[in-house]
Amino acid sequence: MPDQQVAVIGGGIAGISAALELSQHNLHIHLVEKSPFLGGHAIHYTCKANGACQHCNACLVQEQLKKLNKAENVHLHLASQLQGIQKKGDTYYLETKQSPLFESTKEQEALKALANTEGWEHLVQRGPSRHNIPLYTLDWSRMEGSTDPSVILPEPANGLDLNKKERSELIQAEAVVLASGFQPFDPRRIGTYNYSSLSNVVSALEMEKIRRTRGHHLRPSDNASPRRIAFIQCVGSRNASHGNLWCSRVCCPYSLRMARAMQAEQPESEITFFYMDLQNCDREPEKTLNTCRSHFRFLRMMPVDILPGENDSVIIRYMSREERIKEDPFDLVVLSVGMEPGADSASLARMFDIGLNRHGFFRPASEGDRTIPPEKDIFPAGAATGPKNIAESIEQAKEAVKDLLTHISSQEKKDHGHERSLVFHPSIDHRHGMDRPNRSP
Amino acid sequence: MIIGTGWTGLTAAREIRDFGFNVLLVQGNEQEGEQEGSQLFHSAWSAKEHELQEAYAEFCQKEGIRFLPRARLTGCRGTIGSFTLRLETGDQVWEENVGAVVLACETRASPLLQSYGLEDAPNAISLSGLEKGLTSQTNGEDSLFLLQQGGQAAFISGFAQEGDHLNQRRILSSLQTLEEQGWWTFVYTRNLKVADDGLEELAQTDRQLGAIFFKLDECPDISPDGSQIRHKDPVLEREVLMQPDLIVVEEKLLPGPENERLAQVLKITPRENGFLQEENIHRLPVRTNRKGIFSIGSSREIMTPAQTRSDAANAALALKEDFRELQENLFGERAFIDEDKCCVCLTCYRLCPHGAISLEDRPVISSLACQGCGLCASECPQEAISILETPGEEIKGSLAERIQAPDPGATPRIIAYCCQNSAYEAGMAAYVFNRDLPQGLKIVEVPCAGSISPDLILSDLREGVDGLLLLGCHPGACKSSKGNSFAQYNSHRLGSILEEVGLSRKRIRFRTLADNMDIEFSRYTKEMEESLVQLGQNPLARVPSAIRAS
Numbered sequence: 001m002p003d004q005q006v007a008v009i010g011g012g013i014a015g016i017s018a019a020l021e022l023s024q025h026n027l028h029i030h031l032v033e034k035s036p037f038l039g040g041h042a043i044h045y046t047c048k049a050n051g052a053c054q055h056c057n058a059c060l061v062q063e064q065l066k067k068l069n070k071a072e073n074v075h076l077h078l079a080s081q082l083q084g085i086q087k088k089g090d091t092y093y094l095e096t097k098q099s100p101l102f103e104s105t106k107e108q109e110a111l112k113a114l115a116n117t118e119g120w121e122h123l124v125q126r127g128p129s130r131h132n133i134p135l136y137t138l139d140w141s142r143m144e145g146s147t148d149p150s151v152i153l154p155e156p157a158n159g160l161d162l163n164k165k166e167r168s169e170l171i172q173a174e175a176v177v178l179a180s181g182f183q184p185f186d187p188r189r190i191g192t193y194n195y196s197s198l199s200n201v202v203s204a205l206e207m208e209k210i211r212r213t214r215g216h217h218l219r220p221s222d223n224a225s226p227r228r229i230a231f232i233q234c235v236g237s238r239n240a241s242h243g244n245l246w247c248s249r250v251c252c253p254y255s256l257r258m259a260r261a262m263q264a265e266q267p268e269s270e271i272t273f274f275y276m277d278l279q280n281c282d283r284e285p286e287k288t289l290n291t292c293r294s295h296f297r298f299l300r301m302m303p304v305d306i307l308p309g310e311n312d313s314v315i316i317r318y319m320s321r322e323e324r325i326k327e328d329p330f331d332l333v334v335l336s337v338g339m340e341p342g343a344d345s346a347s348l349a350r351m352f353d354i355g356l357n358r359h360g361f362f363r364p365a366s367e368g369d370r371t372i373p374p375e376k377d378i379f380p381a382g383a384a385t386g387p388k389n390i391a392e393s394i395e396q397a398k399e400a401v402k403d404l405l406t407h408i409s410s411q412e413k414k415d416h417g418h419e420r421s422l423v424f425h426p427s428i429d430h431r432h433g434m435d436r437p438n439r440s441p
Numbered sequence: 442m443i444i445g446t447g448w449t450g451l452t453a454a455r456e457i458r459d460f461g462f463n464v465l466l467v468q469g470n471e472q473e474g475e476q477e478g479s480q481l482f483h484s485a486w487s488a489k490e491h492e493l494q495e496a497y498a499e500f501c502q503k504e505g506i507r508f509l510p511r512a513r514l515t516g517c518r519g520t521i522g523s524f525t526l527r528l529e530t531g532d533q534v535w536e537e538n539v540g541a542v543v544l545a546c547e548t549r550a551s552p553l554l555q556s557y558g559l560e561d562a563p564n565a566i567s568l569s570g571l572e573k574g575l576t577s578q579t580n581g582e583d584s585l586f587l588l589q590q591g592g593q594a595a596f597i598s599g600f601a602q603e604g605d606h607l608n609q610r611r612i613l614s615s616l617q618t619l620e621e622q623g624w625w626t627f628v629y630t631r632n633l634k635v636a637d638d639g640l641e642e643l644a645q646t647d648r649q650l651g652a653i654f655f656k657l658d659e660c661p662d663i664s665p666d667g668s669q670i671r672h673k674d675p676v677l678e679r680e681v682l683m684q685p686d687l688i689v690v691e692e693k694l695l696p697g698p699e700n701e702r703l704a705q706v707l708k709i710t711p712r713e714n715g716f717l718q719e720e721n722i723h724r725l726p727v728r729t730n731r732k733g734i735f736s737i738g739s740s741r742e743i744m745t746p747a748q749t750r751s752d753a754a755n756a757a758l759a760l761k762e763d764f765r766e767l768q769e770n771l772f773g774e775r776a777f778i779d780e781d782k783c784c785v786c787l788t789c790y791r792l793c794p795h796g797a798i799s800l801e802d803r804p805v806i807s808s809l810a811c812q813g814c815g816l817c818a819s820e821c822p823q824e825a826i827s828i829l830e831t832p833g834e835e836i837k838g839s840l841a842e843r844i845q846a847p848d849p850g851a852t853p854r855i856i857a858y859c860c861q862n863s864a865y866e867a868g869m870a871a872y873v874f875n876r877d878l879p880q881g882l883k884i885v886e887v888p889c890a891g892s893i894s895p896d897l898i899l900s901d902l903r904e905g906v907d908g909l910l911l912l913g914c915h916p917g918a919c920k921s922s923k924g925n926s927f928a929q930y931n932s933h934r935l936g937s938i939l940e941e942v943g944l945s946r947k948r949i950r951f952r953t954l955a956d957n958m959d960i961e962f963s964r965y966t967k968e969m970e971e972s973l974v975q976l977g978q979n980p981l982a983r984v985p986s987a988i989r990a991s
Contacts (some may be wrong), residue, residue, distance in 0.1 A: 024762060047955035053918035055724055059955040061552060104808060116875075129957075130866075130873040215960035227979045238641050249636040277656070279636040283712065283720055283742050300656065300675075321675060386638055395726040395751050402754035406459055
């Protein structure tokens, strides 16, 4: 077993990528995730291909998770909440509490059977990807009162031990990768959009889940296929009144891609964008944005409010240049919610005694305004450091790993007067085509 | 070898050397000479410039870094682990052996004065001109003369091109400096490209300092002498006339001048717009279609210094990963050419998307660079190439051995050849999640949909299979760049053949999927089943096997 241990906090795409990269450098990795499943937000996203790949990178999340399952030296701590942190000498001790999991094949089969038993399916949660191990878990939040020994599960699941207890663990680590992620802006905070009361006003993340579970887009109120669709950009981003003075960077690309995929499925869709400024959507922005401009209606203004209309439709009221106040009906409104600092960022900052920038994100070492002193051995990664898309999260997580490796190597040099064997000299003298045995398959 | 000695090249050299690799730093372009490093954009990158100078000084002394000024790369042989590169300096030509190549070429800024009809305007300068004027207080250039006057400055961007976050940062930073020096500033733009760290805040600061932003859908009316800018303002709802003392015009950031040539020499696929990386998710972040050749920073797209640093770190890790694999010899031999059958038609050489086939006196497949996609084997007219082993976890052995008849009994019998990177994953997910799948469906994992040769499909039909699905990746997402196009072409061609012999072309279908599309996998296979039920049994299935074989 490798001598050095590293903890990765957060099992979203950044945490998965960091753990995967670390596993290739002879380190022992503890990946701590509070939910029972790896993948974070990104694993719920759908492919946005509209006939051709639109480079949303959603498929990379599955791929990274598959690779992680095969990686050596990665110890998963799923359904584990961080309770406290102590540092003794150079070592961190992370105290975690793990909700019970059912990992054996027999238990998994019992859960699967329970999920297919009418009246009981709500108790079972299934992972979003087939690469989630374990794939099924009991939803303990719905089990209130069910731990009562008198509760009898139906036949296929009666072998499940409902009295399993939470488990405390103490994880040792010489260094920590903080990949605690982001949280989407809660649209309820914009009262005039009536997000809570209008079922056909959904956040883009909810639309992802609808597309993922149903295979195509539909409006929640009656599962009908919507024709008139509106996207409202910058919901919770670039908004001084909510204190969010940043562009979330991912929303223009994801909504434009989603709109293109929707129109590819339903060519008769009429799609309107309410926006402030259009951000570049891929690496050929001229081409993509001009295509979008010819397919969708773009209105450079933020709607005033959203009201209920007839037949489950929704009315967006906005200031128009010509008619002052204008009201347009839509079948579905998608709110392009922005990215905010993760729900756990503040408490993690307290536990590790490190800083956040004025927006509430961790700053990585490579940036000018780093918030974490170098002697802390803490390397933030992914969207916990600011809004990032999937590809950027993977790349930045690897950058954090590179920083961590360089740090460890210099520490050891300091401690032992020699550098750890990060140094490697290729000594291959490979001449292709020579010494090839002439073999037939 | 790292090509490029600007910010990108030096950052890469530092990161890669950190991992103990020996670095050969090549300037790449004779004309640009040593100036390349100082081409940084001052206001946006000023913080980094100091760092760059330090880095230069550091590198001159560092062990493990060899610097070749003014050398041009003119030839490349070999594959990852042993590239032989031909370099030229003046009339000197020599060769260097390196294990991998990192492309780190800078972008160049091209003025857009002409696009706005301002090439003769005395008060118009490009963004670089302004930045130079703002930072170098000593030279007596026109831009500096203009700057000393003060007055009203107009910035124009986003009409002659879409624009990008790097240009935006440069504009917003310059704006701040001018405002602080007492200028009145106005910005005419289509979209503020604020999708980068801190840009929204910077724009806010500029507004507070007094900058006025006009966001317009159409370019304002600018007089050619630069004396007037006129537009119909959508917010004020009236015509606004400005008489600027200074007009600053955005610039287009173009891929490095050597990119096209380097792509040819190194046999890598550039993007349409000239940057050195295909638009393909499998290449992210820093890989190209050839193993051992990396493209980072401004080589692959318009990038800020922070993004470049991230790229450089990723290149260092990718190099380490590749060389570890090399050393452990994990690659193994994946494809093999039978010399007795090969007629040296060079189909494989032209076809290989990974540049893994080189020419000695005959085509030779490098086991290090080969990624086992099997395109060469499926297209070889002599059937001289065999795929020996695929990286798939479950199935080993040659492709031919893997194909068994579908489960007996259930009809219609369908075989779905599924790319391991996409459709196979979708199919397995559909299976695990209990999605509705045809009873007679057999899922076969293949390295690439393009690796299935038409012969194989015809032989399946001869065996009595009712229908075949070729399931690959979406266009633009094929790990082998064009494997999915081959599969589509093959299925189309086979369809015509089937019709000619009296079978329906509906018995073969090509569809594209991503790994998370289990619902679509179920839908496509069920659709196939339905259409096969309508078509009825494959007539060849009723022919006795003895006759079929003959």
